[in-house]
Amino acid sequence: MFKIYTKTGDKGGTSLIGGVRVPKNHIRIESYGTVDELNSYIGMVNDLAANAEISEWLREIQDRLFTVGSVLATNPDKEVKMKLPDLHDADVVWLEDRIDQMNESLPEMRSFILPGGNLASSTCHVARCVCRRAERICVAMQEQHEVIPELVIQYLNRLSDFLFVLCRYISHINHAPEVPWRARL
Secondary structure, three states: OOOOOOOOOOOOEEEOEOOOEEEOOOHHHHHHHHHHHHHHHHHHHHHHHOOHHHHHHHHHHHHHHHHHHHHHOEOOOOOOOOOOOOOOHHHHHHHHHHHHHHHOOOOOOOOOEEOOOOHHHHHHHHHHHHHHHHHHHHHHHHHOOOOOOHHHHHHHHHHHHHHHHHHHHHHHHOOOOOEEOOOOO
């Protein structure tokens, strides 16, 4: 029987794929932990949206996020014995195609929109914010000279765009209001 606990992290360390031990607050751990948090929020959006087409899209994205997580969890200096999935340029194009598809049915945006509308849309806004945080952490990794494929940052950037449009789309198909931000002058 597989045990979920190993006790190897009880003193604040963990292993990257490849076996290298790092502290649990290492930027790589922070990056894939944030991607895992994002994946969990996307699962909530899926449950709340209760829409077959959106569900299909979000399951695809959740699968890609596991791929992103495995890339981030891998020590680039060690040879890995297991086969890991790859992220492809086509994954970014897929997001762009969904964005364009949703935008065709949305009214033109004339101002910033306050997060909200309904529970699914609001949760999607939280997912979008977590996605942006994951992207910022990955950029910080790059700045700290950690090896990270540029495609990971590109995917997270496009995913946050997708999630913003999805927020609007969920509100639109549920006839929920979009509340424009009105700057106080």
